[in-house]
Amino acid sequence: MGSQWGVNRSVAQVHALLYLAVDPMNAEQISDRLGIARSNVSNSLKELVAWRLIRRVPIAGDRREYFVAEVDVWEMALRIAQGRREREIDPAMSAISECVALAQDDRAIAPEVLQRLTEMQGFLDNTTRWYDQMRGVPKTQLIRLVGLGDKVIKLLNFAGGKRK
Amino acid sequence: MGSQWGVNRSVAQVHALLYLAVDPMNAEQISDRLGIARSNVSNSLKELVAWRLIRRVPIAGDRREYFVAEVDVWEMALRIAQGRREREIDPAMSAISECVALAQDDRAIAPEVLQRLTEMQGFLDNTTRWYDQMRGVPKTQLIRLVGLGDKVIKLLNFAGGKRK
């Protein structure tokens, strides 16, 4: 399915294989198993390492590099979130900051346009701040928070719309 | 930037244009402004309507269809989330359910593998349940919740790791 997700098939295949593999695997094993070129495996491994979804593990008495995947699903989700943040959100924030700066100095820009750009910027600021903070909370508490679902609203004093 | 995001350039361009447009625009205006083919605009508009990021608005005395974008950034984010859920998450859940079902009946599958598949399935179940519930809470409360950031943890009785 990875092709829909923005990662190419090879990367998704290698990740899936390592995620389900009981033992560490080396590039050749992966290449043989999936029937894709070694160079392709090499690049896929590099990308997965960059995302921190897999890591190298040394095997005593073997020169080849072996890899294992992160198997904790929450940890995996956090790392994907971090990767997407760095690759997608941060550049978007830089871009929109530039846009806002340019729009402010440009008398040809309608005020509504500047306002929408600013709102977008504010949204990105708020949500990334939220993400940064949530990233710091221990996983167990994160899991419990998700488990609560919308009950958090009632547990906080949000009921009557009153400010905290 | 949209090309990185999994949407093609034309769709991203049309969306950006409509998001910043002060007045509704028709297909021809969009085509002229962006310098892309009308057919391309037509398909882009269809996709954006499907994502509910833009909507048709009738202009009295004009046969052509005009479009405006959702300008509320939170609403936009919610609709993108909903779209991704339907297009990416739901199919993934179906796929993994099939995998789990097959793996359970297959004695050749190592127990660790079945366990990992099941954990993944459980994760998706939990997070989509969370999403479904959060989707229902009023936007104002959602905004305040995000504003709290990691303070929610302290406000709930999570401190000592004690169960609710």
Place this chain on the structure above:
DNA sequence: CCTATATTTCTGTTATAACAGAAATTACAG
């Protein structure tokens, strides 16, 4: 009901990204 205009669908082309295989580089053993 017919005509004009808007819109969508279809088809072919082009651009882009994925991938394979070869070449080059790196790392290690002796």
Place this chain on the structure above:
DNA sequence: CTGTAATTTCTGTTATAACAGAAATATAGG
């Protein structure tokens, strides 16, 4: 050092998706 095995980088090919233009369909006005 030197040779060998492993890995990465480079280059060309192939597959896929984006896009343009033409054809077809639909919609409203007369």
